[in-house]
Amino acid sequence: MISYLANPARFMALSAWAAPLCAVIAAILFAAGAPWGLFYSPAEQFQGETVRIMYVHVPAAWWSLGIYAFMGGASLVSLVWRHALADIAARAAAPIGAVFAGVCLVTGSIWGAPTWGTWWEWDGRLTSMLVLFVIYLGYIALWAAIEDEERAGKLAAILCLAGLINLPIIKFSVDWWSTLHQPASVFRAGGSSIAPAMMGPLLTMAGAYLFLFGALALSNMRASIQRRRVERSRMEGGA
Amino acid sequence: MNPFLATFRRDFALHWAGGGVLAPLGYFLGATLLVPLAMGPERTLLAAAGPPLIWIAAALAVLATLERVFQADLEDGSLDQMLLSPAPLEALVLAKGAALWIAVGVPIVLAGAPAAVALQAPPERVAAIVASLGLGLAAFIGAGLVGAAVTAGVKRGGVLIALIVVPFFAPPIIFGSAVASGDDIDAALSVLAGCALGAVALGPIAAAAALRLQAE
Amino acid sequence: MSVRLIAKSLELARGGRTLFRDLSFTAEQGSFVEIRGPNGAGKTSLLRALAGFLRLSAGVLRFEGAEEPFLTLHFLGHQNGLKGAASADAHVRYWAGLFGGAGGGVLERVGLARAKDLPARVLSQGQARRLALARLVTARRPVWLLDEPAAALDGNGRGLLAELIADHCNTGGLAFAAVHEPLGVASSLTVSLGGG
Numbered sequence: 001m002i003s004y005l006a007n008p009a010r011f012m013a014l015s016a017w018a019a020p021l022c023a024v025i026a027a028i029l030f031a032a033g034a035p036w037g038l039f040y041s042p043a044e045q046f047q048g049e050t051v052r053i054m055y056v057h058v059p060a061a062w063w064s065l066g067i068y069a070f071m072g073g074a075s076l077v078s079l080v081w082r083h084a085l086a087d088i089a090a091r092a093a094a095p096i097g098a099v100f101a102g103v104c105l106v107t108g109s110i111w112g113a114p115t116w117g118t119w120w121e122w123d124g125r126l127t128s129m130l131v132l133f134v135i136y137l138g139y140i141a142l143w144a145a146i147e148d149e150e151r152a153g154k155l156a157a158i159l160c161l162a163g164l165i166n167l168p169i170i171k172f173s174v175d176w177w178s179t180l181h182q183p184a185s186v187f188r189a190g191g192s193s194i195a196p197a198m199m200g201p202l203l204t205m206a207g208a209y210l211f212l213f214g215a216l217a218l219s220n221m222r223a224s225i226q227r228r229r230v231e232r233s234r235m236e237g238g239a
Numbered sequence: 240m241n242p243f244l245a246t247f248r249r250d251f252a253l254h255w256a257g258g259g260v261l262a263p264l265g266y267f268l269g270a271t272l273l274v275p276l277a278m279g280p281e282r283t284l285l286a287a288a289g290p291p292l293i294w295i296a297a298a299l300a301v302l303a304t305l306e307r308v309f310q311a312d313l314e315d316g317s318l319d320q321m322l323l324s325p326a327p328l329e330a331l332v333l334a335k336g337a338a339l340w341i342a343v344g345v346p347i348v349l350a351g352a353p354a355a356v357a358l359q360a361p362p363e364r365v366a367a368i369v370a371s372l373g374l375g376l377a378a379f380i381g382a383g384l385v386g387a388a389v390t391a392g393v394k395r396g397g398v399l400i401a402l403i404v405v406p407f408f409a410p411p412i413i414f415g416s417a418v419a420s421g422d423d424i425d426a427a428l429s430v431l432a433g434c435a436l437g438a439v440a441l442g443p444i445a446a447a448a449a450l451r452l453q454a455e
Numbered sequence: 456m457s458v459r460l461i462a463k464s465l466e467l468a469r470g471g472r473t474l475f476r477d478l479s480f481t482a483e484q485g486s487f488v489e490i491r492g493p494n495g496a497g498k499t500s501l502l503r504a505l506a507g508f509l510r511l512s513a514g515v516l517r518f519e520g521a522e523e524p525f526l527t528l529h530f531l532g533h534q535n536g537l538k539g540a541a542s543a544d545a546h547v548r549y550w551a552g553l554f555g556g557a558g559g560g561v562l563e564r565v566g567l568a569r570a571k572d573l574p575a576r577v578l579s580q581g582q583a584r585r586l587a588l589a590r591l592v593t594a595r596r597p598v599w600l601l602d603e604p605a606a607a608l609d610g611n612g613r614g615l616l617a618e619l620i621a622d623h624c625n626t627g628g629l630a631f632a633a634v635h636e637p638l639g640v641a642s643s644l645t646v647s648l649g650g651g
Binding site: 244256314316320321322323454 | 506510528550554
Binding site: 148 | 470471
């Protein structure tokens with residue numbers, strides 16, 4: 001599968017219709033999931049209507065982690081098989097993952113305001129997400145700082161894998177740290193105590209985020225492949 | 240002398256010769272001095288919140304030394320020579336990290352004792368704080384080598400290193416600060432030792448992989 | 456000590472540009488190989504590929520009679536690999552440890568005996584190049600890869616360089632040098648890059 005797609009020409013042909021298809025599916029799922037979550041799902045017993053922000057917050061949290069795992073996989077492919085498309089995929093995914101992490105942080109802060117009475121609480125989950133956000137920023141900044149794209153891709157892949165090893169350690173230490181300082185955690189929504197009636201809209205929204213990621217990542221990849229082609233043909237024309 | 244010792248000795252000597260030891264130490268002490276100036280001299284307040292701030296000072300001092308660790312070797316051609324040694328590059332990177340820990344880290348660890356006392360840490364906790372700094376700086380340096388290696392070719396990469404390395408510094412800071420504030424010291428020390436071990440074992444492998452790419 | 460290098464259909468691309476393709480040559484033991492070509496033709500890249508720093512896009516490179524390529528060769532690039540704060544003597548001791556050599560009498564050999572205790576930062580460009588040459592004789596290795604080795608050297612320095620290369624080749628060593636002007640050593644093979 002990977003080696004089949006690794007040919008850039010084949011990738012361009014396939015992604016030419018896969019990207020818009022993902023966009024259409026994402027739009028349909030958003031159109032279904034957003035009203036379902038915002039109007040047609042039950043309010044929560046303790047938090048009331050504010051719980052509805054969960055449908056924006058939780059999928060963003062899931063996929064910001066999921067995208068990082070995807071980047072880790074792409075980085076491994078890049079380092080082991082040295083294929084340029086894997087670098088392009090990881091690079092294309094990073095800003096989307098960062099935005100999802102950012103959405104998660106902002107909605108978490110908004111959700112926290114009425115529940116905790118403050119815009120920011122050093123809750124374990126939010127703190128881990130903040131660290132993930134910084135990891136994304138570092139990854140993106142490293143790509144931007146190195147001019148030679150081939151080298152940038154491989155170095156960023158090493159950084160990405162190191163970050164992947166670091167993530168569970170961060171999770172463990174932040175959890176340890178937050179139980180030490182005992183904050184009030186309201187983010188049980190991500191855990192097991194979600195009412196079944198909430199699962200439908202939540203999973204629909206999660207699907208919408210996933211296809212949105214697919215559409216954006218594929219079009220990012222297409223853009224950077226096309227840019228490389230132009231640069232290459234210019235260089236050969238000039239030489 | 241074997242390649243590991245030769246590299247260790249050279250880097251250790253270069254840290255001392257270039258004033259590379261005094262600057263981070265001064266930075267550490269200076270940052271520690273700023274804490275009571277910012278918080279006020281109130282002894283109970285300092286005792287409650289001051290000691291963990293040693294960790295901020297230590298992290299900043301290490302960050303300041305990371306930029307040149309590999310960048311200089313890349314620029315002056317020393318990296319090419321390291322690649323031609325019979326010893327694996329990973330071992331040479333470990334030697335450089337060890338030299339950094341002994342030359343720059345140990346003075347900071349020792350300065351940690353008076354710094355802790357000045358920030359009103361209870362005297363019976365000072366020994367644990369010094370030990371935790373030793374482990375924590377090893378963890379910082381192990382992870383820092385990776386950040387330094389991937390940014391070795393970037394001019395003025397200091398800020399970039401800081402951004403890249405901060406997430407790796409988070410776990411040691413958490414457990415180190417727990418020791419400094421006296422929370423569950425035994426557990427925190429053993430996790431800190433785990434962090435140090437992991438960073439020292441894995442850091443040189445990732446850093447060496449990055450350096451091979453830098454030499455291309 | 457007898458090492459020959461066989462290169463078959465080497466191809467190297469950097470940043471989307473092909474520097475050379477289908478480059479084949481065989482360098483017998485004891486030969487001195489000149490690499491020639493205009494600026495940007497890929498002389499440095501070829502040397503770095505021979506050293507194993509750069510990955511070839513295609514082709515086969517084989518050192519016959521050598522165990523491991525990286526134990527077999529010395530590389531002298533544009534940069535001398537010196538640290539300003541360390542003395543000439545300290546450099547030789549470091550290289551002896553790094554490469555596993557003896558390092559005795561090396562500075563005398565390259566005419567730096569009197570600069571032994573001076574930090575590298577106060578050496579002139581020519582002296583710094585001589586110190587870098589000292590690395591070649593600190594540990595005996597059969598293959599030398601030299602990138603414009605005469606850069607910054609005066610007449611005497613060039614004489615010394617020619618002598619070192621001749622000695623090396625006469626004792627069965629193999630030397631490659633990217634050059635613009637002849638080094639004063641009879642070359643047994645010339646590799647030309649850049650359509651020349």
